[in-house]
Amino acid sequence: MGTQSPARSRRRRRPKALIAGVGALLLAAGTVTTALGSTGAQAAIPPAQDGWELVWGDDFEGPAGAPPSAENWQIDIGHSYPGGPDNWGTGEIQYYTDSPDNIALDGNGNLRITALREGSGRWTSARIETHRADFKAPEGGTLRIEGRMRLPNVTGEAALGYWPAFWALGSPYRGNYWNWPGIGEFDIMENVNGLNTVWGVLHCGTAPGGPCDEFNGLGNSRPCPGATCQEAFHTYGFEWDRSVTPNEFRWYVDGERYHRVHQGMFDATTWANMTEHAGYFLLLNLAMGGAFPDGVAGFPTPVPATQPGHSLLVDHVAVWTRGGNGSGGDDGGTSQGSGDPGEPGQPGNPSVLHLRGGGGLGAAQSGASSATLPSADGANHDGSPHRPQTFLAEGVNARYTGGDTRFELFVDAGTTVANGQQVRISYDHTGNGTWDRTETYRYFATDPEPGWERYTESRGLASSAGSHSDLVNGRVRVEIWNAIGNGPSTVGIGNLSTVTIPHG
Numbered sequence: 456m457g458t459q460s461p462a463r464s465r466r467r468r469r470p471k472a473l474i475a476g477v478g479a480l481l482l483a484a485g486t487v488t489t490a491l492g493s494t495g496a497q498a499a500i501p502p503a504q505d506g507w508e509l510v511w512g513d514d515f516e517g518p519a520g521a522p523p524s525a526e527n528w529q530i531d532i533g534h535s536y537p538g539g540p541d542n543w544g545t546g547e548i549q550y551y552t553d554s555p556d557n558i559a560l561d562g563n564g565n566l567r568i569t570a571l572r573e574g575s576g577r578w579t580s581a582r583i584e585t586h587r588a589d590f591k592a593p594e595g596g597t598l599r600i601e602g603r604m605r606l607p608n609v610t611g612e613a614a615l616g617y618w619p620a621f622w623a624l625g626s627p628y629r630g631n632y633w634n635w636p637g638i639g640e641f642d643i644m645e646n647v648n649g650l651n652t653v654w655g656v657l658h659c660g661t662a663p664g665g666p667c668d669e670f671n672g673l674g675n676s677r678p679c680p681g682a683t684c685q686e687a688f689h690t691y692g693f694e695w696d697r698s699v700t701p702n703e704f705r706w707y708v709d710g711e712r713y714h715r716v717h718q719g720m721f722d723a724t725t726w727a728n729m730t731e732h733a734g735y736f737l738l739l740n741l742a743m744g745g746a747f748p749d750g751v752a753g754f755p756t757p758v759p760a761t762q763p764g765h766s767l768l769v770d771h772v773a774v775w776t777r778g779g780n781g782s783g784g785d786d787g788g789t790s791q792g793s794g795d796p797g798e799p800g801q802p803g804n805p806s807v808l809h810l811r812g813g814g815g816l817g818a819a820q821s822g823a824s825s826a827t828l829p830s831a832d833g834a835n836h837d838g839s840p841h842r843p844q845t846f847l848a849e850g851v852n853a854r855y856t857g858g859d860t861r862f863e864l865f866v867d868a869g870t871t872v873a874n875g876q877q878v879r880i881s882y883d884h885t886g887n888g889t890w891d892r893t894e895t896y897r898y899f900a901t902d903p904e905p906g907w908e909r910y911t912e913s914r915g916l917a918s919s920a921g922s923h924s925d926l927v928n929g930r931v932r933v934e935i936w937n938a939i940g941n942g943p944s945t946v947g948i949g950n951l952s953t954v955t956i957p958h959g
Contacts, residue, residue, distance in 0.1 A: 508775060512774065530553045550579050565770055569741070572763040598694065600773075602771070620645045626733045645747065653678075666725045689708055712955060806957070808956065815847065828936055836939070840936050849886065858957040859912070864910040864947070866910050868943075871903060871940060877898035886930050891921045892922060893920045894918075894919045896917060
């Protein structure tokens with residue numbers, strides 16, 4: 456890294472998902488609880504399913520006050536690794552200890568990591584990492600890392616500075632501490648300031664800048680489904696899939712994917728540096744203050760009103776593999792548009808549909824390709840499909856689970872100026888030819904630089920009609936077109952673009 460910044464993780468991040476008015480969000484106290492998420496520990500790690508094989512896990516069973524398993528975990532102490540960047544490279548202010556006041560089993564099947572403030576004003580907390588540093592997707596297969604946890608149950612001004620995280624670092628970092636971000640970092644769950652938001656982020660390449668836009672990283676965020684991240688336990692997951700081309704990294708909360716990056720977005724050296732070493736080790740920590748919570752709040756945290764004594768509760772952490780040379784069984788597969796739970800890379804989550812060649816909508820196809828979106832010819836087609844590319848799933852049987860449609864479309868206008876792509880997603884609940892629910896999203900203006908850009912539901916609804924219901928031999932249709940502009944565009948298909956329906 457030469458003379459570049461020694462920041463190791465999440466430094467100076469300014470999440471792209473932030474909008475004006477975050478101060479009001481920080482002070483909001485109202486929450487809504489639904490059936491999603493649960494308030495208690497499950498104790499046992501869930502059984503493997505759909506050909507997945509459990510390769511490592513910890514369910515944190517043991518007497519109250521006991522430390523986490525010394526066989527599985529090592530506890531970090533202080534403000535930095537020996538010889539590493541100060542304040543763990545992130546600007547966080549707490550001192551990590553191995554005191555049972557900061558880290559211990561709670562006797563109910565959870566690990567409890569608690570942030571405390573001493574009379575002197577010093578904050579203390581805890582951070583642990585797995586001894587194992589070889590977690591890696593098998594060749595031709597998939598790795599899944601999962602943690603079920605409840606975030607510190609504090610919101611508003613009292614939560615300013617809280618920064619719980621569940622993440623993974625490339626094994627070459629151990630003993631070096633200055634080779635970040637090239638060795639790779641997967642932030643599986645990050646949360647700051649008591650917001651009902653989970654961030655998933657990839658760090659890689661060089662810093663500042665580089666292919667992962669350091670020190671920001673490539674990330675996305677969303678609210679926790681149902682009950683808030685602070686009110687209930689949620690399951691945070693990450694997958695590294697080497698069974699598809701290009702290979703993919705995917706982020707989940709409660710089985711719902713909200714972020715994905717793929718090998719085709721990086722040069723060969725960057726990808727090799729973060730994937731061709733021995734593997735990754737996992738970390739759990741509860742930081743206080745630092746670049747990320749400070750950046751979200753817009754001022755230094757914690758503040759005098761920040762309330763100590765709140766805990767990150769971890770019910771279990773587990774690692775699975777499927778397929779490839781890591782065994783774990785057959786990848787299964789799914790028929791186009793069936794929403795079968797065996798869809799590669801989607802254990803127990805049938806709701807993710809890929810845009811396919813020939814106008815299909817269903818399981819991912821090997822290899823990335825594209826479809827052409829004809830020019831808008833200088834006219835304004837905002838809200839009205841104009842010579843759209845249409846993708847259809849038929850014979851879909853799935854129960855409406857609540858929530859909203861989500862999508863991730865990779866689009867590109869090449870060097871064309873002022874093109875805007877738009878999507879309409881429609882649901883025919885019974886396959887009778889009537890579109891019972893139609894959603895048109897605001898168009899996405901691409902830049903005149905060649906290369907994929909990411910169009911998601913975060914652009915917001917332009918209009919909608921009807922309501923969601925269960926799909927019984929139903930249909931889902933995706934239409935994509937150029938709403939404005941004077942040139943053609945392309946949309947990625949095969950294993951690139953996806954629509955996540957609120958059904959399962």
